[in-house]
Amino acid sequence: MSTFLKKCSTFFQFPEESSVAHVDGLDLLTVNRQKSIIILTNAALYKFNIDNDNVSLESSHSILDLAKIFYREPNEIVLNFVDQKYHLQTTNSFTFANSILAQCSIIYFKINNIDLVVESLPENLITYKELTKRPILLLQTRFLAFAHHYKVKTIPSNVKVFKNWDRNPVSSITLESSTERIQNINAFTKAIAWDPNLFSLILKSFSPEHIVNFASQVVSNSIFLRALHLSNYRISSQNEFNFTLGPQCRFESINISNCITTFVFSVLNGFKNYKGKIKSISISNCALNNIDSLNLMNIIAEYPCFKHLTSFSLENASFEDIIPEKFENIFQMFTKIKEIYLNNINGDVSKHVKALLRHKNLNHIEIDKCTMKEATTMESSSENIVVLIIRDCILSQEALKGIAASILSKKRKKLCVFGLQGFMNSDQSLLYMNTLLEISPQPDIIEFDFHGFSIDQNSVNSFIEFLKTQTNLLYLGVRACFRKNTNVTLPLLADFIVKSRLSGIDISSDKLRGTPQSYVSFINSLTNCKSLTSISFMNTRLGDSGAQSIIKLAHELPSLEEISLDNIDLPSKTSFINLYSRLLEIASLRSIQTPKNDIQRLDLSNDSLPSLKKIITIKKDEFTKNIQCTNTSI
The missing domain is CATH 3.80.10.10 (Ribonuclease Inhibitor)
Incomplete structure (x- = not known):
């Protein structure tokens, strides 16, 4: 049998399918009875015809395409695929039926509302059982099943990416530009979107013609994926992003880093008609100038999906032309926002920080490598502000006094976390302590x-x-x-x-x-x-x-x-x-x-x-x- 299997395996769509779940000779109940064999791999079902020692592949079907399985005691199986029906008889039909259902349980792990119909006579002889523990090599197996479903091939390195991740299925996966060399992205994006351990996808340095379709599809197909990270895109795409909300989509976070500004806005504009809820936006090292920063504020204020923001992070931008009052009005629209991080912002952000300290819903503010020189006198910060970190900033004594007075106010009832970090000059430290x-x-x-x-020794007493x-x-x-x-x-x-x-x-x-x-x-x-x-x-x-x-x-x-x-x-x-x-x-x-x-x-x-x-x-x-x-x- 091993020699025979080796012959059959040469027809497998992917070498990784050599892990065979079940092998048996099955007689087909057809007019022209022909010696055939059905082989079930971890991703597909193959039908081979046998003529003496010669083996030929007649057809193959993804396990995803199995719509119905029927078993009649003692030895009859009917398999309904989307494009073909098999009526089979074998002495091992019961074992075979359970084998294919076991593979279905792997493919559909943690997926609800599947359309697979399971019947038997007498009733309940075979049943579909949901797994409680993550199967080994789940991401790779699903990728192979989806590749069969879409009838595409792919290069071995793409399969290896998933296999390596399966060895330690952490919450994120990084795909580099080499991964994009695939004939059809559907199998790739569906496998990623279905994985219950995979919450964050990082895409680096894809070519412009591939990234738009890839990112749009993986978000739209996602069931468990929550966050998308896009980095190192220095050329704009001629195509437009179009993110849509799938029936079970939980996507909620977008992170863009080290990209040109036209790419940043192309991504954000792709969410214009998105029906879901984006709860987190992070944009870093994209060199947003004054106009860019203003446009960014207008977009997040205009598009409905951004009204649900709970976290906003911006690094390497300019606030010189953003009027503090407008900045405050925009963020007051976000009634669920909890966290804001500003890092390396050009212009004095003293009044912008003052506006944030008044926000009724914010509870966590971090300001890093910014300038705050203007006095920010206010009686008290919002009761909900419980974390304020100021790190490596150009900070005047007047600005610190106003901020600290609002946090350490008699009118506040809640305790807070306060951080002053990165001020390495001893004279400056003494000044701040006395302030x-x-x-x-x-x-x-x-x-x-x-x-x-x-x-x-000079500042320790203060x-x-x-x-x-x-x-x-x-x-x-x-x-x-x-x-x-x-x-x-x-x-x-x-x-x-x-x-x-x-x-x-x-x-x-x-x-x-x-x-x-x-x-x-x-x-x-x-x-x-x-x-x-x-x-x-x-x-x-x-x-x-x-x-x-x-x-x-x-x-x-x-x-x-x-x-x-x-x-x-x-x-x-x-x-x-x-x-x-x-x-x-x-x-x-x-x-x-x-x-x-x-x-x-x-x-x-x-x-x-x-x-x-x-x-x-x-x-x-x-x-x-x-x-x-x-x-x-x-």
């Missing part, structure tokens, strides 16, 4: 993130004084903040932490910096801080003595749940094993960040260190910030 103290801040901050701030005003503070992020005079600054910080009710602290250092003895002394000072549940000491170059201090600290913190340690200069594999073995003794600990740098530097592996497997399998989980629960309880 925050000048506004008589209310204890409104639950999380404070100063990533990249420069805190030295920094600590401000922290003392925030009596509701639970999490403090000071990554890469302590670069100078750590023998002076870290003891002051430790004294504040011990007296506070902080539950989380991130005092990670720069990768190339760190003064080990200062950090070791700092760790030793925290043993009486019983409220800590999360600590992070990344890149601190602690060495073996620091590792012993961490072990002692971790065992003395009764509520410790999360710890992040990496790049801490452990001298040997023995030190590494000892550290993590002792940490794993702590019953309350539920999350250890995988120490990738230390593992690589010490040349560790799962094979050489069986105990390492236990470390790797512990869930990697950053410190979680449950703002809503905290606001409710206060």
Whole structure:
């Protein structure tokens, strides 16, 4: 039989179908009885005619084209495909019927409202059973089935893309320009759109004549796909995008990066008549000038599908000609928007940020690499603003005072997350700390993130004084903040932490910096801080003595749940094993960040260190910030 199968397999449409689900000789109940055999692969059903040792292919059908299967006891099967009907008899008909239904269960995994009819006499001898666990190589199998359905061939590399993804079916897949060399995109887009694990599709560098049809079809056919990412398109297409809403479509997010502006607007205009709900738009590195930015605002305000926006992100654009009042009016139209990210925006955005702070529905604002110089005086920000991050901005003292005063206002009732990140000049840091103290801040901050701030002996006292005003503070992020005079600054910080009710602290250092003895002394000072549940000491170059201090600290913190340690200069594999073995003794600990740098530097592996497997399998989980629960309880 193996030799015979090899002959048959040469007729298979795809080599990957050599994984045969069922093989049997089936006699056809026709006028001209001819010796034939039916072979069922993982994607199709083939009928071969046999003449002595010669084999010829008569027909093949995708499993997707099976409309009805009927089984009559003891040995009769009727298969109705869309273009042909088979009436078969064999002693193994019952086994064959169950085999083809098993393949149908794979093809239709998580797909509702299928049209397959299953009948038998007596009733319920054969049934279609829905699978609860994802089948192996599901995406590849569906692609082959759809290729049979559309009667097209494709190059092996395209099949390999899906096979490789199936080995680790994460939520996104990236297709490069080489993938576009296919004779028919329907099989490709349908397979992607049907996958229940695949929520995000990234398309890079397709040619203009292919990307329009490909992207339009994959969105229109999508059942599970939620997001489309388009990047590296520097030439416009002569065709127009046309996104339509399929019957089960859940598509809701569009991300465009590193594309020319004409391509950006071609994509957005494709949603003009889209009947679905686009909840997220992200446009980055597309060099939108003043007119482009204004046109973008007009489009998202005009097209009905964008009225449901919950997240908007814009990078590398210009707001110089966008009147703040118009900007505010446009975003007030979005009654469901929750998050806005502005990055590298030309022009002073002080008044635009002020408008966002007044928005009734926004709760998360991040401003990165922007200019804010104008004073933004306002009594109070919206109650719903609970996250405000300002990062690497040109920020005047007046602008900061107005923004901080609105967030730390007596009229606000909710606590918030406030971040000032990336201000590495020590004089600037001192100025900002004193500015925050000048506004008589209310204890409104639950999380404070100063990533990249420069805190030295000149600014540390103002920094600590401000922290003392925030009596509701639970999490403090000071990554890469302590670069100078750590023998002076870290003891002051430790004294504040011990007296506070902080539950989380991130005092990670720069990768190339760190003064080990200062950090070791700092760790030793925290043993009486019983409220800590999360600590992070990344890149601190602690060495073996620091590792012993961490072990002692971790065992003395009764509520410790999360710890992040990496790049801490452990001298040997023995030190590494000892550290993590002792940490794993702590019953309350539920999350250890995988120490990738230390593992690589010490040349560790799962094979050489069986105990390492236990470390790797512990869930990697950053410190979680449950703002809503905290606001409710206060």
